[in-house]
Amino acid sequence: MSQWLARQKAQFILCFIDDNRWKYLWNGLGATLKITVFAVFLGIAIGVVAACIRFTYDKTFQTMRPGPGKVLFWLANAVCKVYITVIRGTPVVVQLMISYFIIFASSNNGILIATLSFGINSGAYVAEVIRSGISSIDPGQTEAGRSLGLNYVQTMWYIVIPQALKNVLPALANEFIALLKETSVAGYVAIMDLTKAGDIIRGRTFSAFMPLIAVALIYLILVMFFSRLVSLLERRLRSSER
Amino acid sequence: MNDNVLIHVDGLKKYYKNGKIKALDGITTDIRTGEVVVIIGPSGSGKSTFLRSLNLLEMPTSGSIYLEGTDITDRRTDINLHRQKMGMVFQHFNLFNNLTVMKNMTLAPMKLLKLSEEDARERALSLLKRVGLEDRADTYPSQLSGGQKQRIAIVRALCMEPDVMLFDEPTSALDPEMVGEVLDVMKRLAADGMTMVIVTHEMGFAREVASRVVFMDEGKIVEENTPAELFNNPQSDRLKSFLAKVL
Numbered sequence: 001m002s003q004w005l006a007r008q009k010a011q012f013i014l015c016f017i018d019d020n021r022w023k024y025l026w027n028g029l030g031a032t033l034k035i036t037v038f039a040v041f042l043g044i045a046i047g048v049v050a051a052c053i054r055f056t057y058d059k060t061f062q063t064m065r066p067g068p069g070k071v072l073f074w075l076a077n078a079v080c081k082v083y084i085t086v087i088r089g090t091p092v093v094v095q096l097m098i099s100y101f102i103i104f105a106s107s108n109n110g111i112l113i114a115t116l117s118f119g120i121n122s123g124a125y126v127a128e129v130i131r132s133g134i135s136s137i138d139p140g141q142t143e144a145g146r147s148l149g150l151n152y153v154q155t156m157w158y159i160v161i162p163q164a165l166k167n168v169l170p171a172l173a174n175e176f177i178a179l180l181k182e183t184s185v186a187g188y189v190a191i192m193d194l195t196k197a198g199d200i201i202r203g204r205t206f207s208a209f210m211p212l213i214a215v216a217l218i219y220l221i222l223v224m225f226f227s228r229l230v231s232l233l234e235r236r237l238r239s240s241e242r
Numbered sequence: 243m244n245d246n247v248l249i250h251v252d253g254l255k256k257y258y259k260n261g262k263i264k265a266l267d268g269i270t271t272d273i274r275t276g277e278v279v280v281i282i283g284p285s286g287s288g289k290s291t292f293l294r295s296l297n298l299l300e301m302p303t304s305g306s307i308y309l310e311g312t313d314i315t316d317r318r319t320d321i322n323l324h325r326q327k328m329g330m331v332f333q334h335f336n337l338f339n340n341l342t343v344m345k346n347m348t349l350a351p352m353k354l355l356k357l358s359e360e361d362a363r364e365r366a367l368s369l370l371k372r373v374g375l376e377d378r379a380d381t382y383p384s385q386l387s388g389g390q391k392q393r394i395a396i397v398r399a400l401c402m403e404p405d406v407m408l409f410d411e412p413t414s415a416l417d418p419e420m421v422g423e424v425l426d427v428m429k430r431l432a433a434d435g436m437t438m439v440i441v442t443h444e445m446g447f448a449r450e451v452a453s454r455v456v457f458m459d460e461g462k463i464v465e466e467n468t469p470a471e472l473f474n475n476p477q478s479d480r481l482k483s484f485l486a487k488v489l
Contacts (some may be wrong), residue, residue, distance in 0.1 A: 144336035149326035
């Protein structure tokens with residue numbers, strides 16, 4: 001037993017202490033968090049806009065008056081539909097490589113490219129989540145807003161979207177937990193994220209157990225922390241329902 | 243057109259399914275300033291559709307609606323501007339669930355009338371006092387009873403200082419013991435001289451408060467008169483049989 005412990009201790013020192021290898025993990029964690037956080041915000045922004053276009057199109061296109069506005073609106077909806085279909089229909093790692101090696105081939109700012117890729121990817125899923133949230137809001141809320149003289153955008157912004165976001169918060173949290181873990185493929189395009197960091201340590205030390213378990217634990221702690229945050233937020237938002 | 247005509251409705255039609263369903267089949271009427279018009283009729287007669295057409299929550303198929311002389315069915319008219327002058331109260335209250343009572347009331351005045359937050363709050367508070375709910379300013383709609391919700395909905399609309407108030411079956415979703423408190427608010431509003439158009443099944447209320455009662459059936463105005471005349475001396479068979487059932 002004590003022999004086993006001594007071996008683990010030696011392994012630990014080899015993997016994390018020698019040559020300051022823990023710094024790989026620390027820097028990798030930084031990259032993972034940077035990519036995830038900015039991608040989340042980008043995803044929400046894209047998602048809200050795409051969801052509004054899709055929802056409004058389904059609701060009002062039939063009754064819209066003909067004109068250039070209608071054509072533009074049709075186009076915007078078509079773009080959203082294609083975007084959602086393509087993004088949801090291809091693996092995120094392929095999208096990431098296309099971004100890095102083809103679209104932004106001239107740039108080597110990996111973190112920025114990864115942030116854009118993951119944000120755009122997440123936006124497609126978030127769009128559908130939020131769209132279902134908006135559909136779940138009683139049309140009476142919109143009617144009340146419009147009857148006071150608020151325009152469509154004001155009614156959506158102040159009344160419908162806040163309620164929709166609250167309703168879909170659990171689904172959004174799911175999406176962001178998935179996003180955090182999906183960023184582990186960033187290593188494919190030479191980004192030193194958390195997963196890649198663990199892999200580098202494995203390569204240097206020829207020891208797989210310590211670095212990989214450490215990486216797994218860090219992801220687990222991150223997700224647990226994030227879940228806790230969301231449930232706190234949910235409880236706060238529920239204040240409007242007694 | 244008369245000088246004090248507030249809303250003039252001319253040949254209003256609303257068809258669904260390419261004309262197979264005629265929700266409104268040529269409505270022509272005037273609503274004058276200070277008038278309390280109560281619309282009655284069997285379900286499916288088009289009364290709610292008519293009321294909702296007045297502020298274009300339903301877009302009519304044809305016909306015109308003039309509010310203070312402006313044709314609001316004209317696509318060049320800014321309907322949002324005209325809706326500010328027409329308060330609306332719904333059957334299901336439709337208070338904004340994500341906002342407190344105070345924010346429900348101050349949102350539109352602040353965004354549209356550009357009132358300062360202070361002025362809007364002051365206006366809202368004095369209206370809340372009038373309906374006895376000033377202590378509810380900071381609660382959320384889910385914490386209110388149906389009667390309270392509807393009274394808030396009424397003063398929310400009044401916060402915009404509209405020229406006319408539209409009521410779409412305001413007491414139909416209420417528990418019976420709460421109907422009175424809402425009708426009381428409406429009666430006081432009528433006594434203050436507010437122009438009102440009300441769709442309701444409360445015949446007693448219609449008799450007491452209305453300056454004119456309109457009976458609709460199958461998308462048409464069948465009969466309209468003062469409440470005393472219409473209830474005591476109905477002319478058409480359709481109205482007679484309707485009154486026989488509801489009175």
